[in-house]
Amino acid sequence: MGFLLTKMMAVFGDREHKVIVVGLDNAGKTTILYQFLTKEAVHTSPTIGSNVEEIIVRNTHFMVWDIGGQESLRASWYSYYSNTEIILLVVDSTDRNRLSITREELHQMLAHEDLQNAAVLIIANKQDVKGSMTVAEISECLTLNSITSHPWHVQACCALTGEGLPACLDWMKSQVVVN
Ligand SMILES: Nc1nc2c(ncn2[C@@H]2O[C@H](COP(=O)(O)OP(=O)(O)OP(=O)(O)O)[C@@H](O)[C@H]2O)c(=O)[nH]1
Numbered sequence: 480m481g482f483l484l485t486k487m488m489a490v491f492g493d494r495e496h497k498v499i500v501v502g503l504d505n506a507g508k509t510t511i512l513y514q515f516l517t518k519e520a521v522h523t524s525p526t527i528g529s530n531v532e533e534i535i536v537r538n539t540h541f542m543v544w545d546i547g548g549q550e551s552l553r554a555s556w557y558s559y560y561s562n563t564e565i566i567l568l569v570v571d572s573t574d575r576n577r578l579s580i581t582r583e584e585l586h587q588m589l590a591h592e593d594l595q596n597a598a599v600l601i602i603a604n605k606q607d608v609k610g611s612m613t614v615a616e617i618s619e620c621l622t623l624n625s626i627t628s629h630p631w632h633v634q635a636c637c638a639l640t641g642e643g644l645p646a647c648l649d650w651m652k653s654q655v656v657v658n
């Protein structure tokens with residue numbers, strides 16, 4: 480039976496893994512979702528509600544929910560949390576003024592009971608912009624070293640070119656293999 484299951488998983492792929500994409504408005508969440516899917520930068524407008532797409536990474540199926548990040552929408556992020564395996568927290572690396580709001584949102588999310596088994600990937604987006612914050616600066620401001628309750632990782636990227644996004648997908652895949 481175990482052998483048959485292993486064989487079937489090799490042929491048909493794994494079950495679906497739920498991923499949520501959160502972060503403040505204008506961080507680049509929707510741009511990232513469609514870069515994952517089409518390998519191109521699409522034109523976006525602010526997300527009201529959510530977008531959902533299936534992304535397949537070498538036989539691993541991710542159901543990726545991109546959630547609107549405007550202030551009025553953040554209070555309902557929790558309604559997407561159940562069964563989430565991976566959180567993608569997208570940071571606009573040019574937005575120094577609001578990084579402390581992201582820190583509060585992150586630590587509040589990690590305390591939520593529905594996210595106790597989730598892994599967190601912090602995506603430092605917009606690295607193409609001169610003067611944008613580095614991964615080290617973002618890690619320090621978000622106090623990532625204090626997180627011991629969840630697996631986490633930081634990845635620099637530029638959603639317009641797609642640079643850094645294959646590494647995000649590799650990390651996501653490594654987390655579901657581990658779990
Ligand atoms: N320079 C630069 N601009 C980017 C990058 N990624 C996204 N943008 C731009 O940032 C703006 C916002 O991108 P969205 O993907 O719509 O942001 P969002 O996080 O989905 O925003 P909400 O839906 O309002 O929560 C758009 O004008 C994008 O073209 C990047 O890596 N570099």
Ligand SMILES: [Mg+2]
Pocket residue numbers: 508509510523524525526545546547548
């Ligand atoms: Mg959006």
